[in-house]
Amino acid sequence: MTDTEDLRRRTAELLAAHPPATTERLAFLRARFDAGLAWVHFPEGLGGLDAPRALQAVVDAELDAAGAPGNDPGRIGIGLGMAAPTILRFGTDEQKQRFLRPLWTGEEVWCQLFSEPGAGSDLAALGTRAVRDGDRWVVDGQKVWTSSAHLARWAILIARTDPDLPKHRGISYFVCDMTDPGVEVRPLRQITGEAEFNEVFLTAVTIPDAHRLGEVGEGWRVAQTTLMNERVAIGGARMPREGGMIGVAADDWRTRPELRTHDLHQRLLKLWVESEVARLTGERLRQQLTKGQPGPEGSGMKLAFARLAQEISGWEVEFLAEDGLTYDDWTLRRPEGVDFTGRQAGYRYLRAKGNSIEGGTSEVLLNIVAERVLGLPPEPRTDKDVAWKDLPR
Secondary structure, three states, X not given: OOOHHHHHHHHHHHHHHOOOOOOOHHHHHHHHHHOOOOOOOOOEOOOEOOOOHXXXXXXXXXXXXXXXXXXXXXXXXXXXXXHHHHHHHHOOHHHHHHHHHHHHXXXXXXXXXXOEOOEOOOHHHOOOEEEEEOOEEEEEEEEOOOOOOOOOOEEEEEEEOOOOOEOOOOEEXXXXXOOOOOEEEEEEOOOOOXXXXXXXXXXXXXXXXXXXXXXXXXXXXXXXXXXXXXXXHHHOOOOOOOOOHHHHHHHHHHHOHHHOOHXXXXXXXXXXXXXXXXXXXXXXXXXXXXXXXXXXXXXXXXXXHHHHHHHHHHHHHHHHHHHHHOOOOOOOOOOOOOOOOOOOHHHHHHHHHHHHOOOOOHHHHHHHHHHHHOOOOOOOOOOOOOEHHHOOO
């Protein structure tokens, strides 16, 4: 049984064999993965040791203290938080061996080809088609709001494989090579001036059947694992007290006493308390995760994250007055990540507007919480038993 002392011993052995000061970054990350210290709750041979998830903090603390390099989770978050758990649960042994190591080390960036122009909130209505041709699939369609598509080597993709079935039942799940012919990535410029999102056009893209995750027609069930992990990844990241945007707002308050008013003070106190409640709730959710797969509760965390980010950034812009309206650069850029704490207040305010859309709109997540967490009656749906091809569009 792997315990705290065993993990410390293994970490010390890794550091002794690969001193961070003299070992090239990628070589160290590969060695860490092979030692089972990448994500300790994964199986042996796949970057883990079949240990309790909570013990990952032991490894991370030891490596941080030694100055070991990280794998830049902000850049490869989709792979870590969404693709990896899905591959682990539904992938074949060959798929796990092929994809998980370079995913964790950051050698291969992943993106998520789910949303479409006509299937965002109602994702199951997607129209991208995958038609079987022997031992491969030919895919045609369009995806949108794809983070990191301009950086990605691989994508997790859901496509319709049987239009004669109701919309939730005729979908299959694939791994798509973003370097293949027929894949075109175009930037989507946001209100911040940047283009961290993309639209992706798929024209006669061939995907081998060996890159299918799960059974044919079971893609919606596989996608639920991705979506539940996505919402935990977005809304449930571990933070210290006053971490994230509330910490920036609190620092503004402490360093700019000349801007303080009673009303702004009361609002900041309310936001601080709500942020702390969300942080502690996230910690409880992570403890629950040590016992199994994430459930619909992650939708509640993502809801809280989006609301607080928008309210805190709005408070900050108002508090800073004319300084809150300044903005450093409107140049079209294609960044590798999102920085909610290192940029100006104006950037945070504009970027937070997308938090209630990305990763599932707040309206959709409210329905999930109502129906799957609180057990309230579901909304009436008249299309559940209608073939997708017969749905009005």
